[in-house]
Amino acid sequence: MEIELSNQRTFWLAFLGLVLTNLFWAINVTLARGYIDQVAPIALNLFRWLGAFILLTPFALRGTIKSWPIIRPKLLPLTGLAILSISCYNSLLYLAANFTTAVNITLINTLIPVVTLLIAWRVLGNRPRLMQLLGITISIIGVLLILTQGQLLRLLSLSLSQGDLLMLAAVTCWALFTVLLKKLSIKLSPIIVLYVLIMLGLPFLLFAYGIEALFFRSYWPPLSHLGLFAYLWVFPSIFAYIFWTYGVQHIGAEAASLSITLMPLFGATLAITFLGESIYWFHIAGGICSLFGMILALVSPERFTRKTRQKSSAC
Template sequence: MTQQRLWPVYLMLAFATSTWGSAFVAGRFATETFDPVTVSFLRFFFAALILIPMMMILEKDRPKPSKTDWLLLISLGLTGIAIYNIAFFTAAKYAPIVKSSLFIASNPVLIILLSGLFLKETITKRNVTGLVLALTGAVIIITNGQILATLRNGLEPIDLVLLFAVICWALYSVLGKVALKKFSALTSTTYAVTIGTLMLMPFAVYETSWSQVEAADWVVWSSIFHMSIIVTVISFLMYYQGIKIIGAAKASLFINLMPVSAVILAVIFLDEPLLLAHIIGAMFVFTGVTVGTRTKPLWIHQQKRKARKTAS
């Protein structure tokens, strides 16, 4: 597929991963009433109610999973739905959003390494350059430009939770690429969400009281529905489709857009300060994504188009 035809795919991935940034703010609102496990369960329970009938209608000829496939799908539900989201919402409740967004944005490093190791995907110099630029921007955002001071302070317990989330999401992304060799994006997502929801259900039922349900206001429920429909159903499908078209390594670069949107939304809805470091970091992120996804300079494609016109 030519670079020109890939731009709609890049825009789709940019929208999907930017939308994930809103989950940080929505998660903060939701965890004010419910515990992280319950928020995770409710998010994917409502998403499953949409995805299951959608899959039944649109994927009538979907392949039947084998025993090996079930193991793969269970791994997707465990890593990307159950464990990752417990860690994510724990961070949303106890950690600053800008800090959480950096840890999550570091996913591409591990995803690219795992993709090259297990999926044998080619890692180009442009991928590496784009990755370095994007991660540099993410580091600037999270540290407010005080990188050395952050390194001296060391890791906090919540940082270990976020690091665990990074590992789980990287595994989920790479396993998802394997699943897409047999199943469609819709089918893979539906199986993963349904399995993850079933894993979360007993823990959510145990820790949630009826008084918590009654105490949840419209902001809490709106946040949960937003994460279910927009962040989960729509964005997950877009991300999976992007992985299928351009590969897990290149698609993972777009995850660096998530901290940018998270910071912007945190400033708007949570009154967190917008600093010059955030703006500079965002510029690095966008530059990194552009460099990492472009296989050849734009002027080369322009020269080829002119040559074809001249030849015709």
């Protein structure tokens, strides 16, 4: 009984963490869109992670040194994970925001669960369960309801731009990161994993920042942008990545990726709250579909089997 309660507690903590992660990331996208004319995209990503690294150092440096015997043999795969997550994903997303609409970015981002399932099937040999496929379908329908304002035929008029292709690359990077993180299965706390990933990813971001400043656009954060970066350092960087790592470790890569379908729901809520937009039926219907689909795909068949057995025993 104690083990079962512990498993349930772990499951719901992971679930709550994934919900908060997508809220933090939705705010991150909203802020990035608002500052896109003032902040260069690679610079935004660099200073975001540099600040997070500095904030994490007092809490993670000692544990990282102590865990170095575990980390050292896995430096190469960890570097690959750092390039995919820290260096590439958000850089590509911020770049995409210069060339495509927020609707397209959010829509393409919802492909992450599908791409993750396909990669996990290939890399981990995890054949998608019927419940997962059904949950994904329901969640994506909910997302599409929100993005198309209840008119699904609008999807036929969408066209791919340079920004859309950048988002497709970003989606692939994040799906690969999620699956490979699960495959690596490193026995370290999420905060140390994040700290190591930032440490390994920053040199690549510094190199990209140098190219951006030299050939395209130079940027150094002014004091007026301190509030923006303070949020980026703490919530979408530190908390979100720790919660995501915890979710991947405890409920799996495919299940964790399904939570991405909550981002459009949070994005719509933010627009209603801060931009004065109205709420319509498709916001409510889409949100219910996204949440129900995520829960359906996350709950394993064993949970239903165990409950059925318990009821049978009681009778």
